[in-house]
Amino acid sequence: MDISKWAFKNRNLVYFLVTVLFVGGILSCYQMSKLEDPEIKVKLAMVVTTYPGASAHQVELEVTDVLEKSIRSMGNIDNVESYSYNDLSLIQVELKTTVKETDVEQCWDLLRRKVANAQAELPEGASPSIVKDDFGNVYGMFFALTGDGLSDRELSDYSELIKREVSELDGVERVDLYGNRPECINISLLQDRMANLGVKPAEVLATLNGQNKTTYTGYYDNGDSRIRVTVSDKFKTVEDIGRMLIQGHDADQLRLSDIARIEKDYEDPTRNELFYDRQRAMGIMVAASSDADIIKVGKRVEQKLEQLKAERLPAGMECHKVFYQPERVGSSLGTFILNLIESVIIVVVILMIAMGFKSGVIIGISLVVTVFGSFLFLYFMDGTMQRVSLASFVLAMGMLVDNAIVVTDNAQVGIKRGLSRYQALIDGATKPQWALFGATFIAVCSFLPMYLAPASVAEIVKPLFIVLAVSLGLSWVLALTQTTTFGNFILKEAKPGENKDPYDTKLYHKFESVLGRLIKRRYVTISTVVATLFLSLFVMSIMPQSFFPIMSKPYFRADLIFPEGYSIYDVETNVKKIEEEYLSKNENIKSYSFTLGGSPVRYYLASSSIGPKPNFANVLIETQDPEDAQAEEGKFYDYMVANYPNILTRSALFALSPVP
Numbered sequence: 001m002d003i004s005k006w007a008f009k010n011r012n013l014v015y016f017l018v019t020v021l022f023v024g025g026i027l028s029c030y031q032m033s034k035l036e037d038p039e040i041k042v043k044l045a046m047v048v049t050t051y052p053g054a055s056a057h058q059v060e061l062e063v064t065d066v067l068e069k070s071i072r073s074m075g076n077i078d079n080v081e082s083y084s085y086n087d088l089s090l091i092q093v094e095l096k097t098t099v100k101e102t103d104v105e106q107c108w109d110l111l112r113r114k115v116a117n118a119q120a121e122l123p124e125g126a127s128p129s130i131v132k133d134d135f136g137n138v139y140g141m142f143f144a145l146t147g148d149g150l151s152d153r154e155l156s157d158y159s160e161l162i163k164r165e166v167s168e169l170d171g172v173e174r175v176d177l178y179g180n181r182p183e184c185i186n187i188s189l190l191q192d193r194m195a196n197l198g199v200k201p202a203e204v205l206a207t208l209n210g211q212n213k214t215t216y217t218g219y220y221d222n223g224d225s226r227i228r229v230t231v232s233d234k235f236k237t238v239e240d241i242g243r244m245l246i247q248g249h250d251a252d253q254l255r256l257s258d259i260a261r262i263e264k265d266y267e268d269p270t271r272n273e274l275f276y277d278r279q280r281a282m283g284i285m286v287a288a289s290s291d292a293d294i295i296k297v298g299k300r301v302e303q304k305l306e307q308l309k310a311e312r313l314p315a316g317m318e319c320h321k322v323f324y325q326p327e328r329v330g331s332s333l334g335t336f337i338l339n340l341i342e343s344v345i346i347v348v349v350i351l352m353i354a355m356g357f358k359s360g361v362i363i364g365i366s367l368v369v370t371v372f373g374s375f376l377f378l379y380f381m382d383g384t385m386q387r388v389s390l391a392s393f394v395l396a397m398g399m400l401v402d403n404a405i406v407v408t409d410n411a412q413v414g415i416k417r418g419l420s421r422y423q424a425l426i427d428g429a430t431k432p433q434w435a436l437f438g439a440t441f442i443a444v445c446s447f448l449p450m451y452l453a454p455a456s457v458a459e460i461v462k463p464l465f466i467v468l469a470v471s472l473g474l475s476w477v478l479a480l481t482q483t484t485t486f487g488n489f490i491l492k493e494a495k496p497g498e499n500k501d502p503y504d505t506k507l508y509h510k511f512e513s514v515l516g517r518l519i520k521r522r523y524v525t526i527s528t529v530v531a532t533l534f535l536s537l538f539v540m541s542i543m544p545q546s547f548f549p550i551m552s553k554p555y556f557r558a559d560l561i562f563p564e565g566y567s568i569y570d571v572e573t574n575v576k577k578i579e580e581e582y583l584s585k586n587e588n589i590k591s592y593s594f595t596l597g598g599s600p601v602r603y604y605l606a607s608s609s610i611g612p613k614p615n616f617a618n619v620l621i622e623t624q625d626p627e628d629a630q631a632e633e634g635k636f637y638d639y640m641v642a643n644y645p646n647i648l649t650r651s652a653l654f655a656l657s658p659v660p
Helices: 003-009 011-031 056-072 101-121 152-167 191-197 201-209 238-242 294-311 325-355 357-380 387-400 402-416 421-430 433-445 448-452 456-480 482-490 506-520 522-542 568-581 626-643
Strands: 044-050 077-085 088-095 130-132 141-147 172-178 183-189 219-222 225-228 245-247 253-255 260-266 273-276 279-288 317-324 555-561 589-596 616-623 648-653
Touching (some): 003 011, 003 421, 044 101, 056 077, 056 088, 088 101, 141 152, 141 273, 141 294, 152 172, 152 279, 152 294, 183 201, 201 245, 273 568, 279 317, 294 317, 294 325, 317 589, 325 357, 325 402, 357 402, 357 456, 357 482, 402 421, 402 433, 402 456, 402 482, 421 482, 448 456, 456 482, 568 589, 616 626, 626 648
Antiparallel strands (some): 044 088, 141 279, 172 279, 219 225, 273 589, 555 616, 555 648
């Protein structure tokens, strides 16, 4: 199969296809989904069961052990970790790394059936178990809603308003709230009055349980009409509860307010809380769809928040950005695109210097078309533009020009030896075409283990293989078609009667001389190569090793684990001290937020999810400059160890990793 001859015969079609690849690639760059990191499937689920009034030992024997035995009977389980606390059981289930992404949801359905089957064996008083498996969503837009002078109820109502409005935006997949304090009605029985009036607590509870129930009362036929009969005894206000009748001594009827104090309050203890710059706040987390451009989605969310602030939110209410991924995505992608452009320019300039201006132009055009054409193919393959896919182009830049260099160099040699330009291009592409295909195939296969690796850590580098396979394959096709057709009008024809050896130059003669000396002293040459190999291995062993590098972000986070038995209010007291004594006085810290009772939902690829734990706090700190993050992280850790030795502090910078 002579691809180059076909390209010459259909050069207009080749020009059209090259134009489609170039223009379509530019449009694809604009339309493609843009993310900070590749999307990964989290193979982790958590089973949560509450058992009010039970000790940790009871929870372990009566709840955790029962559920764990049922869960372990299912296949594809890699690890099961259980935590038993007073009133609470947490079971963390991790699937094997060999489980395919398409089978993960089926495994979670099986997990739910196993948990449901075990419910009959749980003790009376234990709540139905909840299976949480939605850890895959990355809530890249994390806001803190604060209101000066507003109550928790008002904050909750307005956060629900924002959630409802933002959820309707195009490209928004999910919106969650954090730090909501549910309201409740507290009924405090007064024992002295109950004793005097002869009312027992069981009678009060029975009466309360019988209220607010929906009862079928039937219909009334009134001639041709059929009227529905309703009995409304539901409580609407706190006063209605106080007027509820209770049976006392001697058939006396008393009101609940006579024997109890009834107050409207918030649930105590609080399940979780959020503080932003020393203000109580409501967390609003927005997750964009995996196929959406998070930069465009972020603009829509900002516009909606500005509209709500101007039209519906009260004065003094602010929506602060705790962690805002669209800005980071725009910045990081801009940096990578700039690096990509720089690498293209560097490669083209070097080729122009080494091979001549016209050859550099041919190869440069091939390189640019290959890059943009790859974006077009990736767009139709539902690919995303993120740091790994863009880094793949930078990594492959030298390999993408190899095929075009071979064809162009062979054509130049043929022209200098007296062949016509057409024949030199045909021979330069046809003779090595299958050797080039084999070299390209081997280069692609060298990255195949990254794609086939089952571990979750390897999922983040899978786009590397896809981008390299598409771009290198396209570079081979363009080398045999675009390079030859463009070379036919860019390269010069051979001069009449010209027939000289292109390698008869001083440079090649010197190279031949050096190569001959190395071959004659083969033992020295081989010894030098082996010594260099062992030296490289030694240097590699002493170098700092990190598969996933630390990212240049103005953030660091820390988990604060207090001793068992600490309530969320004790944690809040200590957190306020840390704010006053250290964070608020540090000029290098721009903002900070604390979450109490558990970590917030996954707002970054490598952020962990912990909780519910009343003795836990998580802090996210933003520095004034990204370069200050590492130093400030170390200072904060040292401060915590020196001043709060009873608190287990785990601080970390943000890293490019699929696991925390």
